[in-house]
Amino acid sequence: MQTWATVNRPEALMKDWRVPREADARRIRQVRGDICNDHVSLDGHTQINFCSNDYLGFSQNVQVCEAIAEAASRYGVGAGASPLITGYTEIHEALEEALARFTGRDCALVFSSGYLGNLGCITALAERTDTILEDRLNHASLLDAVSLSGANRKRYAHADFEDAARLMSTDVALLVTEGVFSMGGDIAPIRELAELAHANGALLMCDDAHGLGVLGEHGGGVLEDAALGQGEVPLLVGTLSKALGAQGGFVAGPHGLMEHLLQYARTYTYDTALAPPLAAAALESLQLLESEPEHLERLRGNIDYFLQCAQQKTLPLMPSRSAIQPLLVGKASAALAISQQLREKGFAVSAIRPPTVPEGSARLRITLSACHTHAQIDKLIEVLGTSDKLLT
Ligand SMILES: Cc1ncc(COP(=O)(O)O)c(C=O)c1O
Incomplete structure (x- = not known):
């Protein structure tokens, strides 16, 4: 089929319009719907949001x-x-x-x-x-x-x-x-x-x-x-x-x-x-x-609680005391697979892959917010604890 691109673009330029061949490297978007405190709708699925940088929940205040x-x-x-x-x-x-x-x-x-x-x-x-x-x-x-x-x-x-x-x-x-x-x-x-x-x-x-x-x-x-x-x-x-x-x-x-x-x-x-x-x-x-210092206090409480629970489960935490708590996975394909498993269980956690991070250090980037409850953190840790890909 002839498209605008094939008709108008010289061959040399076409080569630059490529997407990564490996499925692990390809970036996709999910359409976000409503957001409500710690819940987000992505491609029509409501999930608990553990991948936002809205650390204090102020975007919805x-x-x-x-x-x-x-x-x-x-x-x-x-x-x-x-x-x-x-x-x-x-x-x-x-x-x-x-x-x-x-x-x-x-x-x-x-x-x-x-x-x-x-x-x-x-x-x-x-x-x-x-x-x-x-x-x-x-x-x-x-x-x-x-x-x-x-x-x-x-x-x-x-x-x-x-x-x-x-x-x-x-x-x-x-x-x-x-x-x-x-x-x-x-x-x-x-x-x-x-x-x-x-x-x-x-x-x-x-x-x-x-x-x-x-x-x-x-x-x-x-x-x-x-x-x-x-x-x-x-x-x-x-x-x-x-x-x-x-x-x-x-x-x-x-x-x-x-x-x-x-x-x-x-x-x-x-x-x-x-x-x-x-x-x-x-x-x-x-x-x-x-x-209103209570927002910051709640965020800090959640970071401490997450760290305490993740340490108990010996999850592969990276050294961090901030709201960003990545779990090191290694292979991009494994990080994507865990992110997908989490999604099926109702958690939005992004898999971060090369070239954003160095080769071999793909990770799950979990972010905490003042809006999360301890029960949500417990549930996330429980699901992570059952992932064989994360613990081997
Ligand atoms: C360390 C750092 N600097 C700068 C930026 C860019 O900020 P903005 O999203 O406001 O353009 C980001 C955002 O992702 C970031 O993580």
């Missing part, structure tokens, strides 16, 4: 939803323009001030996603003649940002401070790490990296997308947990799309650096500003995080 509706009626649904034209509203300004206060930084700049925050920040700061040192398993947005910057790249072994120290040199302008790693749930050796950066005159950048709203006494993330301020870690990147339950991203840091980003971050200048209702939602979530 009544006050957050009301803030969205009110902001839409005041400012419109979309921002209508870049923040440097007319897209920067009072809500964006209030959100940036709240984020700066919350993170203990001079100021914050809100981007329309965390991905674009990372791209904008690194490309605005690094020149082709600079060197960037980064964790080998950093998130794709950080890896892509370094590639796009054209800077010389050095990658140290995952979360390995000694390897970072071995590769450090005086030409390193930026040292880049995640705070809580998105696919492992483990935490960067952030104190040691801060000392290393300081001793070598490099700027330390920490993307704590998965630590904010989860770790630290007030949910201030890995940096609050390690008592590291702006002086030690000048650049903090966060997302509004995980514990804050909304969408968007931000970079927070000293005045001078933030002003530089405002002038030169191309993903800030040439992107429509974050939709005002989403900025309002993130602001409301941030206020809830500060005024």
